[in-house]
Amino acid sequence: MKRIxxxxxxxxxxxxxxxxxTAELNLxxxxxxxxxxxxxxxxxxxxIDSRDELIAAIIHVESTGNPDAVGDTHLDVPSIGCMQIRxxxxxxxxxxxxxxxxxxxxxxxxxxxxxxxIQMFNIWADAYHRxxxxxxxxxxxxGGPKGYKKPRTEEYWAKVSAYAEVSL
Numbered sequence: 001m002k003r004i005x006x007x008x009x010x011x012x013x014x015x016x017x018x019x020x021x022t023a024e025l026n027l028x029x030x031x032x033x034x035x036x037x038x039x040x041x042x043x044x045x046x047x048i049d050s051r052d053e054l055i056a057a058i059i060h061v062e063s064t065g066n067p068d069a070v071g072d073t074h075l076d077v078p079s080i081g082c083m084q085i086r087x088x089x090x091x092x093x094x095x096x097x098x099x100x101x102x103x104x105x106x107x108x109x110x111x112x113x114x115x116x117x118i119q120m121f122n123i124w125a126d127a128y129h130r131x132x133x134x135x136x137x138x139x140x141x142x143g144g145p146k147g148y149k150k151p152r153t154e155e156y157w158a159k160v161s162a163y164a165e166v167s168l
Contacts, residue, residue, distance in 0.1 A: 054138060080111040093123050
């Protein structure tokens with residue numbers, strides 16, 4: 001319930017509706033667990049400064065943290081979990097692991113596990129985005145290998161970065 005309220009504030013901001021900074025700050029402090037509230041104290045610049053913050057923002061935008069979320073139901077194969085991972089990404093992460101000589105492999109059911117989803121994201125990001133901006137990482141996560149070039153991922157980045165302005 002608290003996440004829905006926070007999402008409303010982000011939506012209001014994206015649509016240009018006035019929201020006072022005091023209301024935003026109070027809402028964030030009341031809506032977040034203590035660990036996230038501490039992050040708010042340390043990151044008052046309203047931008048994403050670390051991969052962990054990027055991941056937190058992506059999780060919020062993709063599923064509001066719901067590990068059982070199912071998206072892209074209009075497609076033949078839906079995305080699942082807090083980071084909305086599709087089977088092709090699981091295969092790609094396993095390919096990266098195999099190429100690096102690792103014996104570790106992920107299963108489709110791992111998409112519903114928050115920690116394993118984050119591990120998959122980090123393996124993918126380490127393989128393809130060591131020197132990329134957080135914007136490029138997020139837009140490619142949403143739109144595929146050339147996602148950063150697709151106009152539709154600009155809106156996705158706006159949502160991810162807006163979450164940082166309110167919550168990180």
